[in-house]
Amino acid sequence: MSRLLLVTGDPEYDTHFRKAVQGRLPGEVQTVFSTSLPATPDELLGRSVGELPTAVVLGPGVDLYEAMRLVGVFDIQRPEVSLVLVVPADMSLAVAALRAGFRDVLDMDADSDGILSLLSRVCDAAASRRWAMPQGAVVAGTSYGMPSTPRDDTRVIVVTSPKGGVGKTTVATNLAVGLGAIAPMNTVIIDLDVQFGDVGAALRLAPEHSLTEAVTGPAVDDALVLKTFLTVHPASIYALCTPANPAEGELVGAAQIARLIEQLSGQFQYVVVDTAPGLGEHALAALEAATDVVFVTGMDVPGVRGLRKEMDLLGEMSMVPEHVSVVVNAADRNTGLSVKDIEATIRTPVDHVVPRSRMAAYATNRGEPLLLHAPKDKAARQLQGIVDSFAPARPAAKKGIHRKAMVRS
Ligand SMILES: Nc1ncnc2c1ncn2[C@@H]1O[C@H](COP(=O)(O)OP(=O)(O)OP(=O)(O)O)[C@@H](O)[C@H]1O
Ligand SMILES: [Mg+2]
Structure with missing residues (x-):
């Protein structure tokens, strides 16, 4: 028995679809007439009545951008439900959909037999997947595949x-890119210079979402939704950039930043935080959650004295990370x-x-961190040294085993 949920804005397609499968595929079809999609799989599945559908078919009219975003979360939270996208005859769109995580794509012009054969295949595959899942994993209303306990080895580096x-931005972006090589797709950089942040520019990103979306709406309650608001950089890192409008950034409060870092540190091995100059509320919220702080100074007396004061202030507030x-x-x-001279002034x-x-x-001007652009440059070598200082400690070589290996060879 298969249960199919069709989401479409097109009543004619609904009729065509039902004709193709009803009475020919065991089970039932439900339709949600809508062109927009909710942010989470469970909100979408909640629109169907009864048991969890076997497959959800996103039909003509559905917002493709929202569909591509939802599918990533679906695959993690609801792997037992197959998601199928109905696409026009466009090879590149079909490939993009499959890469994004759709289980299959259905040609918009497919006739009844075409629809039937594809959905039989999808439902058979879904049945085998459910069968292979641990017992009790497929429960309506429960997320499957979400890490139940957040990781406890995260480094939050401010x-x-x-x-x-x-x-700061030079150090933070190079650090993130370098950590991306140590922990690919497990490193995120957050720009907390909420008004004038330039992490996006330093990484040459064109983010579709910004900090504002990450700290409001459904992302606040669901770390996987939050992940869909991050921007991927080719160095295998995620970035959360500031909104284009400085006034919008100012609306983000310290409590929202605290929640954001809590969520990200449950998901990533490294959370790198770039900040605005000084100890504003956003920097303080980040420092409260930090495991590490990297103080940056130039070689000028006012800057170095300022750093001493900043260190003293954090000490007085008992906010110096480990x-x-x-x-x-x-x-x-x-x-x-x-x-x-600098060490004498800062007493560190x-x-x-x-x-x-x-x-x-x-x-910086090219939007390509030095570690990628010119790794042999003298400054890049030192930046790499900063990255290396955050690498997990390598276990000491076991001398006995090594010796045995040498004897054998
Ligand atoms: N080691 C360096 N040698 C030469 N130029 C550098 C070096 N590090 C950074 N810069 C340049 O200095 C400028 C300021 O750097 P950056 O934006 O990283 O500073 P920041 O502390 O983040 O600034 P803000 O406080 O405005 O956010 C940039 O143009 C950057 O390319
Ligand atoms: Mg900066």
Whole structure:
């Protein structure tokens, strides 16, 4: 017995579809007449009556963009329900739909026999999948495949500085890209410079969604919906950029940021946070959840003094995360200030010194982080050192086993 849920804005297609399957495929068909889709699978499935459908067919009229977004969540939350997209005769759209996670695509012009044969195949495959699933996994109203306990090894790394223009975004974006090589698709960068954030520009992204959508609506209650609002960068990282309108960013509150970081740290191994200069409410909300802080300073007296004050203030508020590192960026011998002078002022060792490099500014302007654009550049090597300091510790080599291997060879 198969239960089919058709979603379409086209009553004629509904008639055609029903004629093709009713009485020819055991089971029943229900139709939702709509062109827009809800944000979560369960909201959509909730529109059908009775048991969970075997397959959901997104028919003509349905918003394709929403369909592509929903399918990613469907596959994780409801793998037992097959999602089929009805597409016009367009090979590239069909391929895009299958890549996005649809189980199958149905030609919009398919005749009755075509519809029947495709849906029989889809329903058979769904039945075998359900059979193979752990018992009790297929329960209406319950998410399947969602991690029940959030991961506890996440590093939340906040990049901060008291002054502007010292290289926070440069450090944060390169760090994220470098961590993407260590933890592909398990690293996310969040831009918390809510008014004038430029992570999107530094990574040359054209985000379809921004921070605002990630901290309002259905994303707040569902980390998988939240994930659909992130933008993927080719370096195998996700990014959450600021809204294009600075006024919109200002509407985001500290509590929303706290919730956002809580959700992302349940899903990702590395959460890198870029911030606006100083300790605004968003930076403080991030620092409260941070495991690591990276302080960035240039080689100038006001900047270094500002950093000392920022460190003192965080100490007074008991908000210094477990791991602290200090980066001196755009380092230059001709400033009259040495790294030793900086360490004496901030009373903390400097961990990384990133030299001034023409390539750094060039990379920013191209929207390609230095680690990707010019990995051999002198500044890139130091940025890579920052990345390496966050790599999981390698287990020590087992000498005995190694020796045995050598004897055998
Ligand atoms: N090591 C470096 N050598 C030369 N230029 C650099 C270096 N690091 C960063 N820059 C350049 O300095 C400028 C400011 O850098 P960035 O945007 O990273 O600073 P920021 O601290 O994020 O600034 P803001 O506070 O405005 O967000 C950019 O044009 C960047 O390319
Ligand atoms: Mg910045």
